[in-house]
Amino acid sequence: xxxxxxxxxxxxxxxxxxxxxxxxxxxxxxxxxxxxxxxxxxxxxxxxxxxxxxxxxxxxxxxxxxxxxxxxxxxxxxxxxxxxxxxxxxxxxxxxxxxxxxxxxxxxxxxxxxxxxxxxxxxxxxxxxxxxxxxxxxxxxxxxxxxxxxxxxxxxxxxxxxxxxxxxxxxxxxxxxxxxxxxxxxxxxxxxxxxxxxxxxxxxxxxxxxxxxxxxxxxxxxxxxxxxxxxxxxxxxxxxxxxxxxxxxxxxxxxxxxxxxxxxxxxxxxxxxxxxxxxxxxxxxxxxxxxxxxxxxxxxxxxxxxxxxxxxxxxxxxxxxxxxxxxxxxxxxxxxxxxxxxxxxxxxxxxxxxxxxxxxxxxxxxxxxxxxxxxxxxxxxxxxxxxxxxxxxxxxx
Amino acid sequence: xxxxxxxxxxxxxxxxxxxxxxxxxxxxxxxxxxxxxxxxxxxxxxxxxxxxxxxxxxxxxxxxxxxxxxxxxxxxxxxxxxxxxxxxxxxxxxxxxxxxxxxxxxxxxxxxxxxxxxxxxxxxxxxxxxxxxxxxxxxxxxxxxxxxxxxxxxxxxxxxxxxxxxxxxxxxxxxxxxxxxxxxxxxxxxxxxxxxxxxxxxxxxxxxxxxxxxxxxxxxxxxxxxxxxxxxxxxxxxxxxxxxxxxxxxxxxxxxxxxxxxxxxxxxxxxxxxxxxxxxxxxxxxxxxxxxxxxxxxxxxxxxxxxxxxxxxxxxxxxx
Ligand SMILES: Cc1ncc(C[n+]2csc(CCOP(=O)(O)OP(=O)(O)O)c2C)c(N)n1
Ligand SMILES: [Mg+2]
Numbered sequence: 071x072x073x074x075x076x077x078x079x080x081x082x083x084x085x086x087x088x089x090x091x092x093x094x095x096x097x098x099x100x101x102x103x104x105x106x107x108x109x110x111x112x113x114x115x116x117x118x119x120x121x122x123x124x125x126x127x128x129x130x131x132x133x134x135x136x137x138x139x140x141x142x143x144x145x146x147x148x149x150x151x152x153x154x155x156x157x158x159x160x161x162x163x164x165x166x167x168x169x170x171x172x173x174x175x176x177x178x179x180x181x182x183x184x185x186x187x188x189x190x191x192x193x194x195x196x197x198x199x200x201x202x203x204x205x206x207x208x209x210x211x212x213x214x215x216x217x218x219x220x221x222x223x224x225x226x227x228x229x230x231x232x233x234x235x236x237x238x239x240x241x242x243x244x245x246x247x248x249x250x251x252x253x254x255x256x257x258x259x260x261x262x263x264x265x266x267x268x269x270x271x272x273x274x275x276x277x278x279x280x281x282x283x284x285x286x287x288x289x290x291x292x293x294x295x296x297x298x299x300x301x302x303x304x305x306x307x308x309x310x311x312x313x314x315x316x317x318x319x320x321x322x323x324x325x326x327x328x329x330x331x332x333x334x335x336x337x338x339x340x341x342x343x344x345x346x347x348x349x350x351x352x353x354x355x356x357x358x359x360x361x362x363x364x365x366x367x368x369x370x371x372x373x374x375x376x377x378x379x380x381x382x383x384x385x386x387x388x389x390x391x392x393x394x395x396x397x398x399x400x401x402x403x404x405x406x407x408x409x410x411x412x413x414x415x416x417x418x419x420x421x422x423x424x425x426x427x428x429x430x431x432x433x434x435x436x437x438x439x440x441x442x443x444x445x446x447x448x449x450x451x452x453x454x455x456x457x458x459x460x461x462x463x464x465x466x467x
Numbered sequence: 468x469x470x471x472x473x474x475x476x477x478x479x480x481x482x483x484x485x486x487x488x489x490x491x492x493x494x495x496x497x498x499x500x501x502x503x504x505x506x507x508x509x510x511x512x513x514x515x516x517x518x519x520x521x522x523x524x525x526x527x528x529x530x531x532x533x534x535x536x537x538x539x540x541x542x543x544x545x546x547x548x549x550x551x552x553x554x555x556x557x558x559x560x561x562x563x564x565x566x567x568x569x570x571x572x573x574x575x576x577x578x579x580x581x582x583x584x585x586x587x588x589x590x591x592x593x594x595x596x597x598x599x600x601x602x603x604x605x606x607x608x609x610x611x612x613x614x615x616x617x618x619x620x621x622x623x624x625x626x627x628x629x630x631x632x633x634x635x636x637x638x639x640x641x642x643x644x645x646x647x648x649x650x651x652x653x654x655x656x657x658x659x660x661x662x663x664x665x666x667x668x669x670x671x672x673x674x675x676x677x678x679x680x681x682x683x684x685x686x687x688x689x690x691x692x693x694x695x696x697x698x699x700x701x702x703x704x705x706x707x708x709x710x711x712x713x714x715x716x717x718x719x720x721x722x723x724x725x726x727x728x729x730x731x732x733x734x735x736x737x738x739x740x741x742x743x744x745x746x747x748x749x750x751x752x753x754x755x756x757x758x759x760x761x762x763x764x765x766x767x768x769x770x771x772x773x774x775x776x777x778x779x780x781x782x783x784x785x786x787x
Contacts, residue, residue, distance in 0.1 A: 091570035092563060121566035125559065126596030133556035133593065137527060137563020140550045143570055145563070163552050267525035267548035267564060268575055276528075276551030277540040 072247050077209040077239045080246040081174060082107025084213040086117040087254040088220045090146040090172075091261075092138035094123045094131040098153040099186045100236035101176030105148055128153040132160040132173070139169035140275060142266030144220065147171070150236055151178035151192045158196070165200030165291070167275055170223035170230070172216065173201075177337065177389075178236040179422045187423020188236040190337065190389040193366070194398050200291055202230045202298055203367040204318065205336040209244045214317030215364075217249070218305045221258050225305075226298050233366075235338040237423070249313060257312050295368040302365050320370035322362040323377050325351065329359030332378055333435060334403055335387040336363045339419065339426055343387060346431040358435060363399070371406050378406070383413045385438060387431070387445075389420045396442050419445035482671050483514045490517040490546065492526075497544035498536040502704025504694035504711065505533050505609040508668045509580065512607055512692065513547065515675040516682045520576050522547070524682070525564055529557035529581025529590060532616040533609060555589035557581045558597040561604040569603070576682050580607045583624035584614040586691075587651045594651075598658035598687045605681050605688040608651065611696040619699040623649040626719070627768055629751045631699075636754040641764055647771060655689040656728045662686075663725040667693035669711030673722055673734060693720045701750025713745040718772035721779040733779040741786045742769045 073080070081104045085093075093112070095105035112122040121138075125131050128149050135145040149157065154175060164171050179189040193203060204219065206212035212234045219230040234240055265273050279287055299320060306319035316322075324344055326332060333343050340362050347358040361377050363370075378384055384407065386400035395401075397416035404414045415438045420426045430446055455461050483489055492513035499506040516524050525548040528534045534551045537544045552560045561579035568575050579597075581590055586608040597604055613631050614620040621631040625643050630636055634643040655663045662684050666674040674692060681688040695711050697704045714720040717740045723733035746752040746765055755765040773784045 092566045094563075119570050121570045123562065123566055123600065125562075126599070127592055129556055130559040130562070130593050130596050133552060133559035134563035134566065136552050136556075137550070137560035137565075138567035138570075139563075140552075140560070141525065141564045141567035141571075143567035145567075159553055160556060167550075167552065267550065267567075268573060269522045269548065272548040274538055274543045274545045274549040274551075276534075277538040277543065278535055279540045283540060 071250070072245050074243060075209075075246050075248075076103065077212060077234065077242050077244065078103030079107050080209050080213050080248060081216060081234070082111060083248050084216045085146055086111040087249060087251055088217060088258055089117070089120070089144065091119055091143040092121050092123070092135065092145040094125050094134040094147045096125050096128050096131045096149070096153065098128070098150045100178055100188070100240045101148045101150040101153070101174060103240065104174055104176070108146075128157040129160060132157040132164060132171070135171045135173075136160060136164050136167065136169055139171050140167065140265065140267060142263030144224075144261040145171050146173070148174035148176065150176040151180055154192045154196060155180065161196055161199045161201065164229045168227040170220075170227055172219045172223055173229065173231050174216070175231050175233045176236045176240045177233050185422045186236075188238055188389070189421050189423065190233070193231070193233050194390040196231070197367060197398075200228070200295070201367065202228055202295070202302070202365070203233060204230065204365055205233045205363065206235075206239060207338060207340045207362055207364075209239055209242065209246050210315070211317045212239055213246055213248065214309060214313070214315060217254055217258060218309055218318045222298065222301055222305050224261060226294055226301055227264055228294055228298065233337065238338040247315070253312065257309065298368050299365070299370055318364060320365045320373050321377060322364060324360040324362070325357070326359035326361060326377055329357045329381055331356060331383045331385060331435065332359045332361050332381040333385045333387060334361045334363065334378075334399070336366060336399065337389065339387060339389065342426055342428055343431060346428045346435060349428065350432055350435060354436065356436075369402060374403065375406050378403070378412065379410055381412055383415065385415045385417060385435060387417045387419050391418045416442045417445050418443070480672065482511070482675055483518050484511060484671065490514050490522065492517050492545065492547045493537060494544050494546055496542065498539065499532070500698050500704070502697040502707045503532075503536075504668050504696055504707045505582070505611055506536070507707070508609050508674070508692045508694040509533055511668065511671055511674055512580075512678045512690070513578065515678040516576065516578060516605070517547065519679045519682050523575045525568075525575050525577055526550070527552070527557050527561040527564060527577070527579040529579070529585035530554035530616070531582035531585050533580065533582065535616055554585050556593050557585060557590060558604065558606055559593040561606070562597050562600065562602040565603045577604045578607060579604055580609065582615065583608060583610045583612060584622040587623045587649050595654075595658065598655060598660050598689070601660060601686040603685055603687070605678075605690065607678075608689070608691040609694045610691050611694045611699060613696070613699050615696050615699045624651070627771060628755060628764065630754060631751070641761065642754060652689065652691050652725070656725045658687070659728040660687040660689065661727055662688040664690045665693070665720065665722055666690055667711045667715055667720055667722060668695070669693065669708060669715050670722060670734070677724065699751070701753070702748050706748060710745065710748060713740065713748070716740045717742045717745045718776040718781055719745065719768070721775040721781055723779050730779065733781060735780075736776070736782045739776065739782050739785045742772045
């Protein structure tokens with residue numbers, strides 16, 4: 071049913087429809103409204119047979135989910151930014167233990183300086199932690215991805231992180247189609263766990279593994295991620311036929327055929343990018359297309375290569391970068407396109423919630439001056455800082 | 468003579484360990500050192516819980532010696548459902564297991580276990596959270612008074628003046644002079660949880676009794692078990708039980724139970740001994756008695772014991 075909802079409220083409803091039996095909550099902006107919403111649905115009886123735990127830290131939140139999944143129960147939690155780093159050790163642990171937890175990451179930058187606004191620094195900090203990572207373009211997709219996430223996670227025994235841009239999505243009111251309970255029940259049947267902790271199916275999990283076997287364990291975890299490429303695609307198909315909505319999957323092209331320049335991005339900025347590209351295509355000679363990356367982990371290299379190999383130029387708009395190196399997503403795209411003679415340009419945008427307008431993007435897409443640049447960087451502030459006795463400028467930029 | 472004279476009463480008061488249906492929750496073949504107090508404490512505790520619940524227990528283990536020696540792939544010594552996640556999160560993982568069972572309406576009792584480092588230091592936040600929510604978990608801390616698995620470093624449970632790898636005595640420095648350690652049973656009591664106890668492998672009857680009682684109580688429970696470590700403390704492996712007994716007898720390890728934040732009973736000591744006889748058997752205290760020792764420095768430890776004797780009403784203080 072179509073409803074006008076805040077993104078977080080829509081997600082709370084969607085997650086409740088998936089019938090998790092353990093949900094743990096710890097506050098951090100901008101994720102907080104989601105778990106508040108679920109708590110309300112538990113208390114008012116909408117979400118039944120669910121234990122809602124207010125824990126004392128993110129480390130506890132993810133650890134509780136580890137425990138409940140180990141005992142064979144569908145489990146959910148959410149976090150952002152500093153919270154994700156606070157649980158970091160257990161983020162790796164959850165994937166190593168093959169526990170299909172679903173976690174929302176309300177994307178927010180990482181301090182210091184402390185800043186509560188959106189970018190993808192938090193997600194990028196766990197890109198090698200063994201979780202599947204899916205990025206939502208809008209609130210409808212965020213809702214749909216969560217419903218798909220439980221199915222994907224449970225079918226391959228791997229945790230899934232659904233990345234939802236903080237504020238831009240979590241706090242935005244949009245029309246969202248919330249599916250009916252019976253539809254979700256048909257799509258996502260009752261959890262049939264591969265492990266539990268009763269004496270009939272007793273397991274010891276979390277053994278120490280020596281150099282003799284550790285690499286094989288890691289190889290298999292990598293292999294499982296690659297297998298997930300098919301699973302994610304299949305679940306998207308299944309979702310499409312059940313709900314008649316094209317949500318999720320690995321990547322999504324927009325005006326890609328015959329495009330000279332393809333813009334690549336993840337998350338909510340894709341909406342603005344598509345607007346910018348529509349305007350450019352309506353007026354200019356150069357033809358622009360857009361490639362959304364939905365599945366960042368596993369990284370769909372072959373699909374990306376197929377989508378981009380006809381382009382002359384690829385511009386990656388990325389909301390995080392590696393200090394001392396440069397773009398992260400753009401590096402990965404560059405590797406995929408290696409040897410194809412396609413220019414890859416990296417635009418670092420929206421860091422710490424910096425505004426990204428259609429106008430800024432259009433100017434930049436039409437005439438990207440440098441191969442690596444910060445969108446809307448305020449030179450005056452930087453020059454002023456260089457005047458300060460506390461900061462030394464060594465060498466040239 | 469009546470059949471109830473002393474000599475004929477033994478059979479009535481056996482431990483789970485002496486029964487032939489002993490479940491061996493932690494079975495043989497593991498890699499613990501000879502004389503390991505922690506292995507013994509874990510088996511006694513879990514076997515008691517197992518018998519009491521007809522095997523309906525699930526165990527969460529913190530990182531530490533116990534986890535490392537019991538479950539190194541492809542070998543596993545646990546005859547019970549067991550999960551190891553991390554060093555500092557066992558209490559929270561156990562909260563999750565308990566929540567899962569509650570949501571499924573399964574009556575399986577949840578135990579979390581870890582060493583003193585994993586409990587009183589790095590696990591403290593998760594432990595306190597579990598207590599505060601009164602989650603239905605029995606947390607057992609096997610207290611060997613240091614980080615043994617990483618090579619005997621000081622923890623907040625290390626006894627005053629003990630030599631550890633990070634508190635090596637040197638000249639005027641007597642080793643671990645950082646106050647008196649963290650009293651986690653009392654911290655647990657301050658949360659007002661239904662049950663807290665201290666126990667020791669020096670008194671297995673008492674230990675089993677406490678575990679059997681705790682395992683049925685709904686809500687958060689904490690038992691801290693004194694578990695001597697031959698390697699870390701420096702004593703012959705056959706002396707583990709003996710040392711645990713001496714720690715009880717001198718008052719350094721008071722055995723008590725508390726309910727809802729109040730001490731309800733403690734085990735009186737028959738013949739209180741001096742801490743000297745306990746300390747002297749261990750290399751970690753050798754510097755207190757050698758020729759370079761500061762005169763009577765060990766009396767600081769006697770004072771700790773005397774404080775326990777008074778506080779937990781273990782008897783009359785004999786050695787001032
Ligand atoms: C986050 C983290 N920090 C440090 C370690 C290293 N570490 C593993 S076991 C251990 C010592 C455990 O001491 P304790 O909890 O007292 O158990 P014991 O080995 O003495 O039984 C340490 C420091 C770790 N595994 N994880
Ligand atoms: Mg220890």
